[in-house]
Amino acid sequence: MIALLLVLTLQTTKVPDAAQFVGAPQSTPLQGSQLDTRTIEIAGQLRCPVCQGLSVGDSPSAMAMNMKEQVRELLARGYTREQILAYFEQSYGEFVLLKPKFRGVDSLVWLLPLIALAIGGALVVMKMRKLERPVATTPSDAGDEYVNRVRQLVEKE
């Protein structure tokens, strides 16, 4: 009798389901080593909410372990990475995503270093051109500071 009751109650418990948030799985279920690597990859992109900037993949906290388990389960059910990230984003907010999206203002975090590289690179090339001594000097007077100074003055005229 007790066993029967237990079975009944077990059947009726229900946790919030990902389908409630992001719909049906859009990919094929994963298993084996493929499941392991994908789990690690996605867990590395989720921020552990009880830690300081650590990812769910890195953190040993109970919360992170649960979240990692959840990721694994969703992958095993055939959810895609985008769906899983969106699922966590819906409950924790954008804060949970460690990798900024390339979208709107956020794309600047990716673009600014590239822009800096372009500007910096241009500046270095310009500086190098300015600093580089012209090749035309003959070896005999290359080391002679005085001759160079005079040549520079003449070239400036």
Next chain:
Amino acid sequence: MNRTVLVIGILITAAIVALFAFSFGRDPQHINSPLVGRVAPRFALRAVGTGEVIDIESLRGKPVVLNFWATWCMPCHAEHPILQQAARALGSDVQFVGVVFGDTEENIQAFIRERGEAYPTLLDDKGKTSIAYGVGGVPETFFIDRNGKIVAKYEGPLSFEMLQTYVRKVLS
């Protein structure tokens, strides 16, 4: 006077000062929950002790105070009597529900035996309910209105006054 250096430098200074001046006073630990204003994710969990399954949707019509906690969490110990007291005082208007995550049933039963229980405590299954609610640590409390919509979320142990303020908000 090198104008370029001056202008770039002043722009950098202005940007830094403006940015950090804005950031003063905000609490970096506080994260806004995207669930506020949305319908509470549905769950049905088994209560510790009674074994009764409580479905959050069956509680519609009465506001719910949903408290996530654990026995290993020290601030939860401080918060426990406040919640019990409030549940006894407000029990007719508001349904209090506890959800425990990352803990064992024996620990919870021992805890309850020692400190009393005025409302059902549900056992989360592998933290899945906590994840769906975006719980970032315990204790954390959600205030859900009659229609099942989340009105507010509070992180950390509640004081009695704080709890009253939120309950009033959820009742109105």
Next chain:
Amino acid sequence: MTATLGNFLILAALLVATAGSMVGFAAGCSGTPEGLKWAQRFAYAFAALMALATIVMEAALLSHDFSVKYVSQVGSRAVPAWVTFVSLWSSLEGSILFWGFILGLYIAGTTWVNRNQHVDYMPYAIGVWLGCAAFFSFLIAGPANPFGSVSPVPLDGPGPNPLLQNHFLMIIHPPFLYLGYVGMTIPFGFASAALLRGRLGLGFLRPLRASLLLPWIFLTVAIMLGGWWAYEVLGWGGYWALDPVENATLLPWLTATAALHSAIVMERRGVLKGWTVTLVQASFLLTILGTFMTRSGVFNSVHSFTQSSIGPTILVFLAVAILFSVITLAMRIESLEAEGKLESAVSREGTFLINNLLFVLLTFTVLIGTVFPLIVEAVNGRQMSVGRPYFDAMVVPIGTALLFLLGVGPALPWGRPRRDEVKRALLFPLIGGIVLAGIGRALGVTNVWTLITLLFGGYAAWVTMAEMWLPLVQRMRRGDSFGTALVQGQLRRGRRRFGSYVVHAGMVVVIIAIAVSSTMRTSHEARLSRGQSAKIGSYDVTFIGAETLAEPHRQSTVAHFRVMSNGKFIANLAPRMNQYQMMREPIGTPDVHSTLTGDLYLSIMNVDVGTQNAGVLMITTPMVAWIWISVILMGLGGLVALISRP
């Protein structure tokens, strides 16, 4: 009584620093020797007052004088004397006082060393230093005053932050960090003096370089110690969590490293003067920015002190310091401009320019990644994160490019090398790279970036070794004995060169160790009851049992494990889980079995004493010990280079 004495000393220091700063600037403008003498006296007086104030505070701490506010906040009769001693830097107010003490040491020391030299620069330099000193005195006297008096006097105090008590690294990491951070004030003063003077002679380069190198050494060691501490204490098996405060320590290190390199080009060719000065100033400003990030409570970080009121004060100082730098630079950068020329872009000089570009780019990227969430929240109120996936994607390519330069730069000859010279210089070291990458591949490295790192690392190691021992080889070819060649060539004459290459060698080891340890780590979670074993790599880990320990400030559960490998006993490890009164989450303390090839790291996820069950996270990380070992190389190399004669 103690509080009054302390306050008096701090106010006197504030007065002396303010007056000394004004005297310094005035003496710089007028050029009177008498003015310089007075500025020097003020500098010594400031140092003496700060030292006295620090002694008064230490005395109060050690004698448990709870009438002093700071002692009542961090003191406790229950903790051992050494904890009481180091609690000077365990909390905000005390650490700022400690900062002032170190600043005094630096200022007085540098003033003394240069008492009869560089007389045209020194007054300005002292003026700038004492200006900074005045700010910190103000901070200690006002917003972060540790010398408040408490009444009624409590009988006992709470003791310092429990997290700081549980590892010896917590005692030495902060002083090194302060020695690095505070020390950047000195080159900042020198650079500002050069700008205010409107020239930067070759003779002045030496004190500038030395004053930059010394805090650089401390900062290098401090960063590594911080990583080691995180590894030994935080329980996730890593050493760099990209926490905003960790990033903040890296920023001035990057610009200072760039400045140390551009100074070499400046010394050799007389170019890049304005640029070097800019980098030196930026390094100082970034230390202040880092202090702000740690102390303002604006960032979400393990290192954040509780919300403090000194944030706005530091921000004002930061703004003033940036404006001062910008204005002096804008006024004088042209008068510092190039006197010399480079022979060719394809030369060692050329690679220095690219080195500087990459270091600045790295600084910018880390800074942007760190403050970007704040920017987004300021602009549209959204809370977002920038974490490891971002930094991996951005920093790894730049770091790899720098490692490439670490090999190619020193391989290239100075001046205008001939084409065949270039070819010969660049081709040979490839052997080193290919061999190392081959070994890595054979040992199972599959990650492309790690293989590239090994290739470039082997290349750089080859070049570094060849360059490091070149003077020795040359001397021995000339007929010197090995001993004479070693002493004369490496340690007496070429100390600076030798030291630099030792640092390079350390850097190569660090980068390889980071690449290998972060990509080759394996982890395994196991749930064990008493007597059960789990396997990771070649290790068999057996759970022996768990016990609970009650301590005054925390409750700990210790789990005992026995580690065997192929039937042989390796170690007993006892990671623990600590529950502190003030923390929402329990904090684990891991236990590590460390070897030169790799570490076994055990961290408890959850443990139950009643049922004797434990969830344990087991991590094997290859080569991680080499990161700490290379600190010794880099620190010693830096010291050798520092004590060189030109």
